[in-house]
Amino acid sequence: xxxxxxxxxxxxxxxxxxxxxxxLAQNNIDISALSLADTDxxxxxxxxxxxxxxxxKALADHGVIGKVTTVxxxxxxxxxxxxxxxxxxxxxxxxxxxxxxxxVSHEKGKALMILxxxxxxEVEKMITQSKDGITNPSAIYxx
Amino acid sequence: xxxxxPEIETLPREEIKKLQSEKLVWQVKRMYENVECFxxxxxxxxxxxxxxxxxxxxxxxxxxxxxxxxxxYPYGLFAEPLENIRRVHASSGTTGKRIVVGxxxxxxxxxxxxxxxxxxxxxxxxxxxFQVSFGYGLFTGGFGLHAGVEKIGATVIPMSxxxxxxxxxxxxxxKATAICCTPSYAMYxxxxxEKAGVKDQLSLKVGVFGAEPWSESxxxxxxxxxxxxxxxxxxxxxxxxxxxxxxxxxxxxxxxWEDHFIPEIIDPDTGEVLPEGSTGELVxxxxxxxGFPVIRYHTRDICSLEYAPCKCGxxxxxxxxxxxRSDDMLIIRGVNVFPSQIEEVLxxxxxxxxxxxxxxxxxxxxxxxxxxxxxxxSESMFTDDLKSITKTEKxxxxxxxxxxGLGVRVHLVNPKTIARSEGKAKRVLxxxxx
Numbered sequence: 174x175x176x177x178x179x180x181x182x183x184x185x186x187x188x189x190x191x192x193x194x195x196x197l198a199q200n201n202i203d204i205s206a207l208s209l210a211d212t213d214x215x216x217x218x219x220x221x222x223x224x225x226x227x228x229x230k231a232l233a234d235h236g237v238i239g240k241v242t243t244v245x246x247x248x249x250x251x252x253x254x255x256x257x258x259x260x261x262x263x264x265x266x267x268x269x270x271x272x273x274x275x276x277v278s279h280e281k282g283k284a285l286m287i288l289x290x291x292x293x294x295e296v297e298k299m300i301t302q303s304k305d306g307i308t309n310p311s312a313i314y315x316x
Numbered sequence: 317x318x319x320x321x322p323e324i325e326t327l328p329r330e331e332i333k334k335l336q337s338e339k340l341v342w343q344v345k346r347m348y349e350n351v352e353c354f355x356x357x358x359x360x361x362x363x364x365x366x367x368x369x370x371x372x373x374x375x376x377x378x379x380x381x382x383x384x385x386x387x388x389y390p391y392g393l394f395a396e397p398l399e400n401i402r403r404v405h406a407s408s409g410t411t412g413k414r415i416v417v418g419x420x421x422x423x424x425x426x427x428x429x430x431x432x433x434x435x436x437x438x439x440x441x442x443x444x445x446f447q448v449s450f451g452y453g454l455f456t457g458g459f460g461l462h463a464g465v466e467k468i469g470a471t472v473i474p475m476s477x478x479x480x481x482x483x484x485x486x487x488x489x490x491k492a493t494a495i496c497c498t499p500s501y502a503m504y505x506x507x508x509x510e511k512a513g514v515k516d517q518l519s520l521k522v523g524v525f526g527a528e529p530w531s532e533s534x535x536x537x538x539x540x541x542x543x544x545x546x547x548x549x550x551x552x553x554x555x556x557x558x559x560x561x562x563x564x565x566x567x568x569x570x571x572x573w574e575d576h577f578i579p580e581i582i583d584p585d586t587g588e589v590l591p592e593g594s595t596g597e598l599v600x601x602x603x604x605x606x607g608f609p610v611i612r613y614h615t616r617d618i619c620s621l622e623y624a625p626c627k628c629g630x631x632x633x634x635x636x637x638x639x640x641r642s643d644d645m646l647i648i649r650g651v652n653v654f655p656s657q658i659e660e661v662l663x664x665x666x667x668x669x670x671x672x673x674x675x676x677x678x679x680x681x682x683x684x685x686x687x688x689x690x691x692x693x694s695e696s697m698f699t700d701d702l703k704s705i706t707k708t709e710k711x712x713x714x715x716x717x718x719x720x721g722l723g724v725r726v727h728l729v730n731p732k733t734i735a736r737s738e739g740k741a742k743r744v745l746x747x748x749x750x
Contacts, residue, residue, distance in 0.1 A: 180700035182693045184730050210702040215693075215728050217702045236732040238693050242700045271701055289700065 175293055176246045179225040181218045181232055181239040185211060193218065193237060200231040206287055208274035219274070221246070221287060245288040245297055248278060259286060262303045268296050317565045317628070320436040320468070321429070324575050325630045329623075332574050332631060337370030339603035340578070344368045344377070347609055350395040353384055354611060374578065374601065375589050379612045385415035385554065394418050396607050406454040407553045407652070414454075417553050418607040424463065426604050430559035430573050431464020437564040437571075437628065438522050438547050440494055442469030445519075447487055449497035450527070451477040456557025457527055461496045464559065470494075477501070480508050491519040496549070498650040499530035499538065503683030506541035520544045526551065526558055528650045529638065531749075535567075548637065554613055555600045561635050569622050569634030576604040579635060580612065581621055584642035595620040597642045598635065616643045646744065648678055649685045651722045655743045658689065661715045665697055665708060672697065675734045679747040688725045689716070692734055 183189050190209075197204065206221040221244075222228050229239040249259040256275075263270065271289040278285045290296045319325050327335070345365040347354045357378035358364070367373065384393060394401060401418040419427065440446070446465040450457030458476055465472045473490055475483060477497065483505060487495065497505070502525050509515050520542055526549035538546045550570050551558040560577055561570035572579050577600050581590045584597040598615045617638035625631060646653045655676060666672045673692040678685060697708050705728065713726045735742060 178700065180698075182698050182705075182728075182730065184728075184733075189730070212702070212706060215705070217700060217705065219700060236730060238695060238698045238731055240695075240698055240700055 174246055175243050175297055176221055176287075177225045177241050178244045178287065178289075179220050179222055179228050179232075179239050179241050181220075181237050182215065183209075183211075183218050183237075184215050185213065190218070192235065193232065196231050196235050196237070197222065197228060200227060202228050202231070206274065206276035206285065208272075208287070210272065219272075219287075221276075242289070243293050245286075245290060245293050245300070247286045247288060247300060248280065248283045249286055251278070251282050251284040255284065256286070262300060263288075263290075263296070266296075266299050268299070317439045318436045318441070319629065320433045325433060325571075325632060327575075327631055329631055333371055335575055336578055336603060337372075339575075340371060340374065340601065341365075341368055343601075343603050343605075343609055344611070347395055347611065351393055351609075353388055353393060354378070354380070371578065374580065374612070377601075377611050379587065379599070379614060380610050381614050382415065382554065382616075385417075386413045389413055390416040391418070393610075394607055395609050396420055401607050403459075404454075405456045405459070405553055405557065407456070415553065420606040423605055423607050426576060427460060427556055427559060428463035428467045430556065430576065431461060431562075432467035433573065434524070434547070434549060434559060434562035434564075435464055435468050435470070435494075437562070437630075438524070438545070439565060440465075440468060440470055440522065444468075444470040444493045444521075445473065445491055446470050447473040447475050447483075447490070447492040447495045449475045449477055449483060449495055449501070450558075456551065456553050457496075460551070460557040460559060461524065480505065481512075484509055484512060484514065487520065488514055488517045493519050494522045494524065495520060496524040496526075498527050499525040499534055499546075500528060500649065500680070500683055500685060502538045502542070502546070503534060506538055507683065510541060515541075515543060518543065522547060524549050524562075528647045550635065550638075552615060554608075554610060555602060555615070556605070560600070564626060564628040564630060566627050568626065569636050571626070571630055571632045571634055572621075574632045577602055579621060579633070581619075584614075584616075584618075592623055593620060595639070598638070614642075616641050616645060618642055644744070646676070646678065646746070648687050648722060651720065653720055653722065657719050658716065661712065661719050662691065664715070665691075665712055666694055673731075673734050675742065676744045677747070678745070680749070685748065686725075687722065688727060690727045690729045690734060692731045693728050694731065697728075 203223045204220050209216050209218050225241045229241055232239045249255045268290055273288045276285045348365045400420050402421050404416055404418045406414045406416045448458055448461045450461055452458030462472055502523055523544050523546045525546055535546045547563045549558045549562040551560040561572040563570050580599045581594055581596040582599050583590055590596045598617045598619050599612050601611050602609045618640045619636050619638040622634040644655050662672050672694045675690045677688040709726055709728055716724050
């Protein structure tokens with residue numbers, strides 16, 4: 174399914190991460206998944222949260238730049254080969270992954286993959302039409 | 317020490333004034349005839365060349381500015397037809413366009429005289445071997461010193477800048493007795509010489525250093541480490557290049573060659589000429605130059621003039637080391653940098669709506685200027701894709717390098733982390749202790 178992700182710019186400096194976490198906590202925003210990509214000096218913190226637009230506004234008030242983009246959340250089988258099978262669907266269809274990260278699912282036996290692709294709407298269709306072990310996570314808790 | 321042109325260099329001040337007056341009247345007349353920009357400014361003031369009788373009328377004359385060189389780029393301010401221009405030099409302007417200056421045969425001869433006077437004044441002769449480690453090219457440094465060295469009959473090593481190990485090897489092998497370069501490069505050379513342990517193989521006696529600000533403590537360090545006497549030389553392309561003024565053996569201010577240049581110290585805000593001894597903006601009038609002459613040109617350098625006679629016997633006034641600028645120009649590793657150049661590059665990355673906030677940080681580490689630029693991340697630069705942010709950062713770095721001719725380390729920082737005072741961000745943090 175398509176989900177909205179909030180990404181924020183974060184300098185590699187002591188305390189920056191906890192500042193962001195604090196703002197989200199104060200605004201009662203729950204984080205379901207996150208990943209941090211970084212260089213020596215800065216990084217991009219990507220999160221799936223309960224209300225990304227509210228999070229963006231709250232963070233902006235604290236001088237943190239954020240962007241809300243659409244990514245794909247895909248549930249895969251939490252067993253050997255599950256990830257491979259999911260990737261095969263994408264590779265076979267020539268889909269390039271810009272970045273991805275994984276998180277545990279609240280549904281037993283499933284894991285979650287968050288994918289950033291060029292055209293998420295099309296890729297979502299492609300995935301829902303395939304059968305190879307990929308399920309739509311719409312039933313999964315919170316996402 | 318020897319004086320190259322004693323009849324001129326020790327001319328009594330009254331005589332200098334007389335000479336200047338004659339030359340000024342000549343210069344004003346020919347510039348009025350040949351230089352449109354100057355003629356227009358005179359007309360605006362209701363002045364005719366006949367109104368100028370001598371140096372006492374200098375303050376009546378209109379000012380000229382660096383902007384003029386851009387407005388009349390490239391040859392619009394030349395006072396001689398191009399067939400009489402033997403050489404041009406150019407330097408970086410504030411925003412893209414370079415400034416161009418031209419020299420006639422007489423100008424080149426006068427220029428080499430100015431440099432030769434200095435070389436004599438610091439004790440050099442035809443016995444010396446002079447390594448010119450200023451860059452050769454459009455920059456006036458290399459060719460300027462080169463011609464002066466030839467004029468005193470010494471041997472020139474036209475080394476140009478860069479390649480430190482080859483510089484040192486050349487100094488040692490060719491038995492260079494003198495060198496010129498920027499003072500920060502001299503410091504670097506001194507350290508490399510120390511590291512290589514070749515100080516006792518050097519034949520160096522003196523160094524001529526200029527093109528960027530340096531301090532007395534730097535002078536002592538260079539002198540100590542290289543076992544030489546270090547002398548200061550001043551100049552700017554718009555007036556001549558290196559040699560407008562320079563130190564004599566006594567190292568007590570730089571003699572301005574007043575038979576060619578008339579200096580004034582003015583209040584940069586009002587344009588008023590300040591009383592003798594005051595500190596203010598240095599303004600030059602070139603009274604001998606033919607190709608590219610200027611009247612009351614704003615150097616933007618802040619300094620003071622010393623009128624008392626010098627122990628060396630020269631009567632030409634001395635200018636003190638410039639203590640700053642009346643504009644926001646920075647000199648980083650010898651390169652002139654204006655914050656406006658940086659702003660222009662950054663504007664492209666701000667979606668052409670707003671310039672991202674930035675701060676220039678300059679320091680001197682191991683005698684080399686460090687040049688860092690913090691840029692606040694903005695909505696238009698940020699994406700969820702780290703690779704494209706890194707790409708933006710590299711693009712900024714590259715664009716700045718080509719705009720400034722100087723490498724800069726760009727750092728992307730959180731928004732609103734650059735301090736603002738009274739709503740306006742402070743743009744420059746210069747931590748160099750000069």
